[in-house]
Amino acid sequence: MSSPDTTLQKPVLPPPVIEQGALGWAHANLFSNRFNTTLTVISLAILGIVLWSSLRWLAFESDWTVIATLSGRLIMGPYNTESACPGQDCFWRPQAALLLVTMLLGMGWGIAGGGLTKRYAIGVVAVLAAFSLLPYGLDEMGMDVRLLLLANIPALALGWFLARHTGLGTARWLAILAVGTFVVTLVLLRGVEGIPGMQPVSVNHWGGLMLNLLLAVAGITLSFPLGVGLALGRRSRLPVVKLLCVLFIEIFRGVPLITLLFMSQTLVPLAFPKDFPVNSLMRAGIVITLFSAAYMAENIRGGLQALHRGQTEAAQSLGLKTWQSTMFITLPQAIRNVIPAIVGQFIALFKDTTLVFIIGMQDILTYSRAFIQGNPEFIASAQELFIFLALVFWIFTYSMSHISRRIEEHLGVGRR
Amino acid sequence: MYEDQGDTTDDIIVCEDLHKWFGSFHVLRGITTSVRRGEKVVILGPSGSGKSTFIRTINRLEEHQRGTIVVDGVELSNDVRNVDTIRREVGMVFQQFNLFPHLTVMQNITLAPQKVRKWPKARAEEIANELLERVGIPEQAGKFPGQLSGGQQQRVAIARALAMQPKIMLFDEPTSALDPEMINEVLDVMRELAHSGMTMLIVSHEIGFAREVADRIMMFDEGLVIEEGTAEEFFTNPKHERAQEFLSKILA
Numbered sequence: 001m002s003s004p005d006t007t008l009q010k011p012v013l014p015p016p017v018i019e020q021g022a023l024g025w026a027h028a029n030l031f032s033n034r035f036n037t038t039l040t041v042i043s044l045a046i047l048g049i050v051l052w053s054s055l056r057w058l059a060f061e062s063d064w065t066v067i068a069t070l071s072g073r074l075i076m077g078p079y080n081t082e083s084a085c086p087g088q089d090c091f092w093r094p095q096a097a098l099l100l101v102t103m104l105l106g107m108g109w110g111i112a113g114g115g116l117t118k119r120y121a122i123g124v125v126a127v128l129a130a131f132s133l134l135p136y137g138l139d140e141m142g143m144d145v146r147l148l149l150l151a152n153i154p155a156l157a158l159g160w161f162l163a164r165h166t167g168l169g170t171a172r173w174l175a176i177l178a179v180g181t182f183v184v185t186l187v188l189l190r191g192v193e194g195i196p197g198m199q200p201v202s203v204n205h206w207g208g209l210m211l212n213l214l215l216a217v218a219g220i221t222l223s224f225p226l227g228v229g230l231a232l233g234r235r236s237r238l239p240v241v242k243l244l245c246v247l248f249i250e251i252f253r254g255v256p257l258i259t260l261l262f263m264s265q266t267l268v269p270l271a272f273p274k275d276f277p278v279n280s281l282m283r284a285g286i287v288i289t290l291f292s293a294a295y296m297a298e299n300i301r302g303g304l305q306a307l308h309r310g311q312t313e314a315a316q317s318l319g320l321k322t323w324q325s326t327m328f329i330t331l332p333q334a335i336r337n338v339i340p341a342i343v344g345q346f347i348a349l350f351k352d353t354t355l356v357f358i359i360g361m362q363d364i365l366t367y368s369r370a371f372i373q374g375n376p377e378f379i380a381s382a383q384e385l386f387i388f389l390a391l392v393f394w395i396f397t398y399s400m401s402h403i404s405r406r407i408e409e410h411l412g413v414g415r416r
Numbered sequence: 417m418y419e420d421q422g423d424t425t426d427d428i429i430v431c432e433d434l435h436k437w438f439g440s441f442h443v444l445r446g447i448t449t450s451v452r453r454g455e456k457v458v459i460l461g462p463s464g465s466g467k468s469t470f471i472r473t474i475n476r477l478e479e480h481q482r483g484t485i486v487v488d489g490v491e492l493s494n495d496v497r498n499v500d501t502i503r504r505e506v507g508m509v510f511q512q513f514n515l516f517p518h519l520t521v522m523q524n525i526t527l528a529p530q531k532v533r534k535w536p537k538a539r540a541e542e543i544a545n546e547l548l549e550r551v552g553i554p555e556q557a558g559k560f561p562g563q564l565s566g567g568q569q570q571r572v573a574i575a576r577a578l579a580m581q582p583k584i585m586l587f588d589e590p591t592s593a594l595d596p597e598m599i600n601e602v603l604d605v606m607r608e609l610a611h612s613g614m615t616m617l618i619v620s621h622e623i624g625f626a627r628e629v630a631d632r633i634m635m636f637d638e639g640l641v642i643e644e645g646t647a648e649e650f651f652t653n654p655k656h657e658r659a660q661e662f663l664s665k666i667l668a
Contacts, residue, residue, distance in 0.1 A: 122505070137586070169534065276588060308512075308514075310510055310512050310514035311516065313477050313510070313514060314508075314510065314514035314515070314573075315473055315516075315582060316475075316476075316503065317477065317503060317506070317507070317508035317586075318503070318507075318527070318528035318532065318534060318576070318577070318580060319500060319503040319504040319528060319532040319580060320527075320528060320531060321500070324531050324532075328527060328531065330516050333516075335519050336518060362638055411518075412560070
């Protein structure tokens with residue numbers, strides 16, 4: 001050990017500076033020897049050619065009229081066609097549902113008071129409003145669609161106002177209203193016999209992005225609690241419960257979703273009374289939920305297994321009952337630890353909603369493909385349309401991933 | 417604060433011929449002992465001797481397979497209600513603290529009183545504040561366990577156990593995971609608790625502390641109590657050969 005004198009003589013040094021500007025970095029990593037230099041030059045050339053032709057296509061050749069022409073159809077598929085809604089304009093029903101959703105967003109913003117919720121609320125409505133201003137004629141994109149998109153601005157403001165200036169501005173009310181909105185949406189879309197303007201529309205005519213979102217929202221909200229239940233059941237000490245959960249999980253994980261959707265045509269109705277009407281939407285919803293729940297269960301079980309045994313022991317030693325220990329101690333920690341896996345599962349579920357074409361439903365992707373095939377004058381626009389669809393899916397999935405990362409930061413995962 | 421309400425006999429813990437196996441390993445080979453109200457028992461012994469397992473059977477973190485344990489007049493059996501009753505009255509402090517990392521210090525302390533004792537939040541928080549004061553870290557209530565030092569975490573763990581107002585406190589090597597400079601802040605809290613009249617069973621290697629607070633020392637070896645007596649007797653004049661050997665090792 002050194003004496004106090006010598007310790008004092010040694011200066012406290014700043015960390016060494018790593019000399020590396022952009023040029024230094026390029027030299028060290030891209031042009032360090034002849035082989036690397038050759039590779040770099042070839043890669044740059046390829047990149048340049050690809051970028052150049054893409055940009056040239058984007059600037060001079062692409063024609064996005066198809067997006068404007070389809071606009072409302074992309075949102076709701078064949079819902080407002082003559083065969084779905086004979087003799088009536090049913091356009092206002094999904095429209096009203098969308099406005100309710102933006103109102104909820106506004107309420108969320110009003111309650112959270114800023115931050116991420118505010119940015120997403122404004123972002124969503126701004127994108128919708130921007131589409132209403134697309135520079136195409138009213139023939140391509142009708143006034144009704146444009147007004148629907150613009151109306152989201154006042155709906156957002158109304159939600160914000162309700163949260164701020166009425167007694168509805170609590171998270172509990174938001175949750176209740178969110179469930180209420182979902183139910184109202186289903187009723188609005190389905191229609192009610194005998195009420196003028198509300199004539200029933202068969203679920204086979206529900207489509208477009210609306211269908212993807214409905215299935216995703218229902219699938220996510222139902223598969224999460226179901227998955228938690230299955231994960232706990234698989235760890236249960238009761239042999240029967242455990243066996244049933246293992247069977248369920250392994251069967252649903254072991255079969256492709258497409259196969260399950262096929263089978264749902266014949267199998268799901270078996271689980272219901274004979275006269276109970278099980279329509280294709282319910283079948284799809286049930287199958288997607290069960291499939292996702294099986295994966296969810298394994299994610300959450302992984303989180304539970306990663307926990308130290310001391311956590312349960314501490315809870316037990318304090319007199320908490322098993323369900324209390326699960327509810328307040330182990331489950332919250334397990335879920336936090338597997339948020340990335342859970343969100344990955346949600347993203348997969350959202351993308352998998354496009355598979356409902358298997359049972360004849362026309363989600364946004366299926367409807368678009370059918371439109372191109374049925375309208376040869378738009379065949380040249382297929383690229384634009386599918387690029388646009390890719391962008392739509394990416395925006396939703398990236399948002400989910402972004403929000404989940406922010407939730408992780410907020411919960412301090414990885415820090416505590 | 418900790419007046420006795422239940423059974424009025426003098427012995428709060430009575431163990432009769434206690435046996436426990438881990439698989440085929442016979443970890444407790446017949447423990448018969450009793451602990452008086454307010455008594456401080458320090459349990460010593462080499463690792464693997466069954467001392468931790470013994471105190472963990474008292475609140476049923478380990479199930480005993482033969483013999484009986486009666487805690488405050490309630491027998492530990494497979495009856496869940498009895499187990500729940502006993503766990504409410506027995507607090508435990510672990511070597512690894514086992515604080516709940518997703519909850520703040522305040523929430524760690526108030527969770528069980530609210531959920532098990534059904535106290536209103538305000539009352540639970542009031543008691544929690546008193547306890548944090550008592551263990552010397554009133555300013556840490558809003559922090560998360562990961563933001564505290566080991567010594568502070570262990571003091572929170574003690575406060576968390578005390579919040580249930582237990583009649584007995586079990587300590588399973590409470591200072592073994594701590595850096596040397598933090599051991600004393602935890603021992604100070606335990607000293608103060610001992611003086612307040614709490615019944616304490618402490619598995620520990622802190623000989624100075626054992627000498628100072630223990631009414632009785634129990635020496636475990638290979639699943640048996642090989643020597644038992646006052647601290648004075650035990651440290652000055654151990655009778656059993658293994659006890660002498662053990663002492664010479666840890667005092668060296």
